Amino acid sequence: MDHIHLMRVLVAVGEQGGFAAASRQLDISPAAVTRAVGALEEQLGVQLVQRTTRNVRFTDAGLRYYDDARAILQSIAEANEAASGINAEPRGTLSVTAPVLFGRMFVMPTIIEYMQRYPLVKVNANFVDRVTNLVEEGMDVAIRIGNLPDSSLRAVKVGQVRRVLCASPAYLEAHGTPQIPADLLQHSMIVSNALSPRVEWRFEGGDEPELVQINPRLVVTSNDAALSAAIGGLGITRLLSYQVRSEVERDSLRLLLETFEESPWPVHVVHREEKYGSSKVRAFIDLMVERLRAHPHL
Structure with missing residues (x-):
């Protein structure tokens, strides 16, 4: 054959x-x-x-x-x-993956702009709160939050986000505001498995990193659910800065223990393409990198 x-x-x-x-x-x-x-x-x-x-x-x-x-x-x-002579015109199907909230807030606007710019391209957008395998799941481009493991994939850093603790003003008025990480042991905690499966939270800011074993009152499988529970006054949760920005600006949530936060997590556009990859992927990566690097909240 x-x-x-x-x-x-x-x-x-x-x-x-x-x-x-x-x-x-x-x-x-x-x-x-x-x-x-x-x-x-x-x-x-x-x-x-x-x-x-x-x-x-x-x-x-x-x-x-x-x-x-x-x-x-x-x-x-x-x-x-x-x-x-058609390499300059992207065409075909492009598959993109990103975390759910990040995809809705940051990636989807760029996908819309990209598709309006290149009418011959179809896009499959897979927004899930887990790490997808680009090879096994046939993805062309992924937006990843956090430190990347060593791999054959190529990555372009576009920004960074913080892991933040937050709670509603009503909860803090009723239960007090924690001053140090160990105070969390006396509070009602909300944990999202989508962000991290661990319930041992790491804090920095002192001479040595501090680990606090969290005993959550509520465990949810999505960041949206954790966000809703915190806004509703159930307790304290830990999410990413972009996920709570609007609620903090409206004072529906307040940030806690900011001086003890971990180092920010990088945001990367990850792909499998060689330097001279397909025009549809190159064009999307270029646009995505440009838009994310220019975003004020990254």
Whole structure:
């Protein structure tokens, strides 16, 4: 079989998350997809894909080969675009992921501007409060908050946000205002697992970092829910500065223990593209970086 065809099949399996979905994308039978992946594994002499009854996963070798194959196919597509003179016009489908509130507040306006500027591009926006795997979930671009682990992904820093403690004026009037992190042990605490699964909160500002073991009264799975509970006067919560900015400005919430805050968390635009990646991804990254770096709250 043509080696480029085999690579396209493998990349489709990775991007679509399975053989059946890849067959639909490529308009070939599932059996043909299975034969193509098997032929590629035979040529390379290594297992690329682990097949189970529920899903398909790449082996370590398969994941590396998938990344290389995707880059090669992208280079071929770019060469074809350049030869036909259409590389300057972004087109196709772009997949973007970001945290829910950050996506709504900061990313969505840029997506709208991007789509108005480039009418030939469709966008899939996946806003979730978890770290998505760009390779396994077929994402082109992600906006990540926090320190990044070492990886083959490329990242552009665009700003930073703070982790802040806050509570409503009514709660503080009724229960008092904590003066040091240890005072939190005497308060009603609201914890969002979306921000961090830990209930051991780290504070700085002294000679050494301080860890406080939080015993939450309310645990929620979204930052929106934690925000609502704090505004409603249930207790103290810890969120990111951009999530509470409007409520602080309206005095619906007040910031606490600011001198003990951790160092700010960086915000990055993360992607898999090479320097000369597809025009649709390059154009979006350039616009996203420009808009986020100019934002006064980052």
